[in-house]
Amino acid sequence: MAALCRLTVQASKAIFFPQSSRNVSLSAVSRLKEIREKKEGNTLIISGEFVKPKDEHLQIKNNTTACPLCATGLDVKHTDVLILSQFLRSDGCMLPRRITNLCKVQQKRVSVMVAMAQKAGLMPNLNPPSSKKDPKRRYGYKKYNTYFDEATIQWKL
Amino acid sequence: MSIIQRSQQWGTFARIWHLYDAKWQDPYLSAERIKMYLMGLYKPIYHPLNDCGDHVVVINSYDIALRGDEWRRRAYFHHTGYHGGASWTMAWEVHKKNPTMIMNKAVYKSMKGNLQRRYSMQRLHIFKDENVPENIMQNISNQIKQLRPVPLRLDEIPPQEVAEFPKLVKYPENYIAQ
């Protein structure tokens, strides 16, 4: 009975409050594909075309075969949230290696450093929706400030 | 004696008040630095029998940062003196009860246990936040450098700056960003 009730409530919600199931991202829209409509006489041509991303001038050029982190030779720490956040989805999950193009060691190192930054509460906006957004409201020992030493990471360069 | 030499004389023998902001600092590493000022070890006139220690005012002791999992691994021991009176308290529980105690104990432990230690500790003033009484704040004439920079939180960096930061990852053409 309860299941039936829930189903009817959900169905009526879906009818009266149509919500798209897309994930909402707070970052700026940067479309890679765009729908373009062209009218030639009586025919309407709708085409999906690739567009150049807006932040292409910010892309770091990599002319070597090394991965982007090795090529730049950066000494990344767990407090460098502007670098670490590039390897994350909006819910704080690490992107796979086929997207990040990192080598195996760097992928492991970055994922450990992301865990460090999350434990230190430095990226509270990149978290699952159910998380407490303010690190000071976390439970028990987790609410106090913590820092980490990168020398303790198992995977060395 | 010229005026410059006289003021140099005053500066050497005066008790200087130092300020230390403990925000995101390791208390056990900071203690080694605070100790230098409390005992006057940095002064050329230092001698163990020479009472030349300075005052140190530590603020924001609630926001100290411990390394790794030390908040739940480091235990503080206490014994009441009775049988079965031993107790071990985790660092985060101590900090919850008294946000100045870990800093206080760290500095106390960093100094050698002699008769001067109690007097040096009396010159240490720890506050859990930035609310320091005005009569103490008036004395301060120097700030001790922090050991590590205070880390920036991603949600506190302006969105403009985040958007204009150089990009390392190049998404594939048909990748759907989430």
Ligand SMILES: [Zn+2]
């Ligand atoms: Zn690499």
